[in-house]
Amino acid sequence: MVLTPLQTLLMIAAVALGAILARFLPFVLFPDGREAPPFVTFLGKVLPAAMMGLLVVYCLKGVSFLRPPFGIPELAASAAVVGLQLRTRKPLLSIVVGTAIYMILLQEVFR
């Protein structure tokens, strides 16, 4: 532990507050009986797909394609996850196999 217990608690509270704000804001802005404007409902439909795209990029943001191993472990493991998910539609299987491939590539092949 780098932080003191009190600092850690405050960090937990800060993370929780950010999440709570994001969760409650729509329900505070558009309470029962008040219709959300059409563009807001539209965003509610298209944003989940767009945000998942952003989160994938967010997870891979630290990968360098210019330095060895040129992002090969990430690309190979990601391709395995996509392929498995499309074929089996079993999220757990895709995640476990993908992570295992990544760990093996990182620890045994490209170390």
Place this chain on the structure above:
Amino acid sequence: MTPLLEPSPDLGYNGPCSDGAPFVDSGTEGVEVVEEHRRREIAAAFRAALPHMIPILASVPLLGVAYGVLMHTHGYGALWSTLMSAIAFCGSMQFAAIPMLVTGFMPFQAFVLSFLVNARHLFYGISMLERYRGMGRAKLFLVYLLCDETFSICCTVNPPADVRRKDFFIWVSLLMYLLWVGGTFFGGFLGNFITFDTTGLDFTLTALFIVLFTEQCRERRNRPAAAIGVGCSVVCLLLFGPQRFIIPAMALMLVLLMAGRRRAWF
């Protein structure tokens, strides 16, 4: 369990005694009958919710375990990881907060990043406005526990006609919460016994989002939005760098999505 699952007048209970008249001759017996009826309703809602939990029954606790183990490898034991899961309850952001927990005390940055990473909940919330309408006190609980998984179930699944929607949603949310917090605790505990090299274990998070993204892309009508999400993020990552790309990417995304709405891309 939780007081939210108990019958109470402001939860919109419309059972046989809701008009105040005794259900049978004796008032106390009537209350018992109502309570028994309510218990059976809650059990029926549980049975309706359980099958929908199966896809996440293994993955959520496993990710929780992965989180607990990761926290442990960074020096934060089961107590801390479980506290984080129980209070913040925001899977991906909890992973994203690990680097912040080991670099220094920056609560404001943590708050801002948490809001941004969790900003997708704004849109989950917007999609759920209608479904969570008129849920009374239970709404606080449901909104607090709104996450990727509860959203995906609660926004698509309609419980059978004899199950009250509120009970169904509460069970889905509560089970999800227990799976996540329980998994985290177990992982934090397990961390004490792990001796193998955990390098690369962080990929569980990446894999999770790739799975969710792949599932979104199965639906043809989601593909333009998915492409906009990836495109804006990559462009902004190249322009602004890994530390600062999220806000511009979200802004650009909103602009393009709104432009696409006018041109009927979706």
